[in-house]
Amino acid sequence: DAKTTQPNSMESNEEEPVHLPCNHSTISGTDYIHWYRQLPSQGPEYVIHGLTSNVNNRMASLAIAEDRKSSTLILHRATLRDAAVYYCILRGTNSNSGYALNFGKGTSLLVTP
Amino acid sequence: DTGVSQDPRHKITKRGQNVTFRCDPISEHNRLYWYRQTLGQGPEFLTYFQNEAQLEKSRLLSDRFSAERPKGSFSTLEIQRTEQGDSAMYLCASSLAELGPLYEQYFGPGTRLTVT
Numbered sequence: 001d002a003k004t005t006q007p008n009s010m011e012s013n014e015e016e017p018v019h020l021p022c023n024h025s026t027i028s029g030t031d032y033i034h035w036y037r038q039l040p041s042q043g044p045e046y047v048i049h050g051l052t053s054n055v056n057n058r059m060a061s062l063a064i065a066e067d068r069k070s071s072t073l074i075l076h077r078a079t080l081r082d083a084a085v086y087y088c089i090l091r092g093t094n095s096n097s098g099y100a101l102n103f104g105k106g107t108s109l110l111v112t113p
Numbered sequence: 114d115t116g117v118s119q120d121p122r123h124k125i126t127k128r129g130q131n132v133t134f135r136c137d138p139i140s141e142h143n144r145l146y147w148y149r150q151t152l153g154q155g156p157e158f159l160t161y162f163q164n165e166a167q168l169e170k171s172r173l174l175s176d177r178f179s180a181e182r183p184k185g186s187f188s189t190l191e192i193q194r195t196e197q198g199d200s201a202m203y204l205c206a207s208s209l210a211e212l213g214p215l216y217e218q219y220f221g222p223g224t225r226l227t228v229t
Contacts, residue, residue, distance in 0.1 A: 032215065043204050043220030044156065045115070087155055099208075100146055100169075101218060103155030 004088045009108040012078045020073040020107055022088030027068050030093045035062065035073050036101065037084040044087065044103070047073065083111045115139075117221035119205050125227045126195055133191045134224045138207030145188050146218060147180055148204040149173065156204050162188060163210055195228045202226075 005023040012018040024033065034049040048055055048062045050071070055062040061074040075082055087106040091099055116139040126132050138145050144163050148156035159178070160170045164185040174180075177195075182188040192199055202225050206218040 034217075041222075043115070043117075043206070043223050044218075045220065046217035049215070049217070085155075100158040100161055101148075101156070101206075102158070105153075105155055 004090060004104055006086075006088055006104065006107045008105065009110065011110045011112065012075075014080060014111055014113050015077050018075040018078045018082070018109065018111075020075070020086050020088075020109065021070065022072070023070045024088070024090055025069045027090060028092060031090040032092075033062065033064060033068075033071050034089045034091050034101070035060070036087045036089060036103070037082075038087070038106070039081075039084045044101075047086070049091075078109075078111045080111050080113065083109055085109070115219040115221065117205060117207055117219050119203075119221040119224050121224055122222060123225050123227075125229065128195060128197060128228055130195055131191065131193045132195060132226065133189055134203055134205075134226075136188045136190070136205030136221060138187070138205070139219055140186070142207035142209055142219070143185065144208045144210045145182055146206040146208075147188070147190050148206065150202040150204060150223070151200075156202075159190075192226075195226075197228045200226055200228045 035047040036044040085106040147159040150156040162182040
């Protein structure tokens with residue numbers, strides 16, 4: 001499986017934008033880039049996903065590099081509720097493991113008032 | 114609340130005892146997953162079901178672990194002869210199979226197991 005690399009931790013001030021990077025240099029052409037986050041004491045929750053084009057939804061934006069070897073999750077205005085561990089995950093079209101998620105360690109985001 | 118529920122939320126047991134956890138997925142979801150998460154790590158895949166069929170088990174799922182989904186609805190995960198290394202958060206997730214990698218998984222709140 002293609003691997004992702006994320007910083008262990010990042011810090012942001014409340015109401016400022018946050019850019020969470022992810023490197024995936026061995027990504028294949030059919031791998032989707034998914035982001036999940038896990039708030040303290042909760043199960044993970046889906047944030048956003050994309051293949052080639054940048055994507056926006058109510059939670060965040062996903063910027064994908066032209067060569068697809070990296071991507072960035074953008075939180076436009078961080079709130080204290082956004083403090084969580086953010087996971088960048090590649091999901092291929094190979095149905096092994098039923099598309100189970102390979103989480104890695106993620107990036108722990110600290111948001112300060 | 115994602116619509117996926119797990120019971121119990123916390124379980125403390127003594128080494129050597131058996132424990133069973135239950136997961137109720139979102140009702141129309143035909144795929145169900147179990148993950149395990151230890152402190153400071155991301156969740157790790159254990160096994161998954163499509164309807165009532167268990168289609169894959171990871172190497173993490175030792176012989177002491179068994180999972181069932183008898184009618185394609187709720188699922189149970191049993192650990193026999195628990196060991197201290199089994200202490201972890203056990204997470205359940207569900208999804209629709211048809212959309213494959215495009216469809217997100219919905220996670221329950223997890224069951225935290227402590228083996229003393």
